[in-house]
Amino acid sequence: MKRILDRADERILAELTRNARIPHAELAEKVNLSRNAVRQRIERLERDSLILGYTIVAGEGKPRTAGVTALMFVYRHDRMRGGEVIQALKRLPEVVSCDVISGEFDLVVRVDASATDRIREIWQEVSVLPGVRDTLTAFALSSMIKR
Structure with missing residues (x-):
């Protein structure tokens, strides 16, 4: 069954896309939900495979291995x-x-x-x-x- 995202889920995904390391308390403030509600929604998004992982993207001037x-x-x-x-x-x-x-x-x-x-x-x-x-x-x- 395909999950339909509500506006809060979409805002959570947008904020996590901008900064995957944002603390739950800060994210909750940005999306106007409680910290616990944000945590539960993130867990559900992960369980439903709408969030598959978190990664680091090295920016300009950052040390990185030659590849x-x-x-x-x-x-x-x-x-x-x-x-x-x-x-x-x-x-x-x-x-x-x-x-x-x-x-x-x-x-x-x-x-x-x-x-x-x-x-x-x-x-x-x-x-x-x-x-x-x-x-x-x-x-x-x-x-x-x-x-």
């Missing part, structure tokens, strides 16, 4: 029955997104790794998966917009 981003385009033998390829990609922690796309290739996979050698290892793993017919990998030279 490499690549886009891997994957063509499967059978577009309709190629779910095992997606399951294998889910198990690779460096895979940060995987989208089904139209056109020549079936999937576009974004890979964030510590080094180009790790991208090569991932490419080797993916290219030999049962169901994968072909791949094309492109390295990101720089990131102009990252949200």
Whole structure:
């Protein structure tokens, strides 16, 4: 059953999107609810998979480890029955997104790794998966917009 969000849930999600570390008391004040009501709503949103996790996005000038981003385009033998390829990609922690796309290739996979050698290892793993017919990998030279 698909859950319908009320205005308070939408405001909670909007505030958490802006700052996932906001204290419940401060969030409660912003959305005009009690701290306990906010806590219960957040727990329900998590249980209903409307909140799947929390993350850190490093800003400009923040120390971060050097990394490499690549886009891997994957063509499967059978577009309709190629779910095992997606399951294998889910198990690779460096895979940060995987989208089904139209056109020549079936999937576009974004890979964030510590080094180009790790991208090569991932490419080797993916290219030999049962169901994968072909791949094309492109390295990101720089990131102009990252949200």
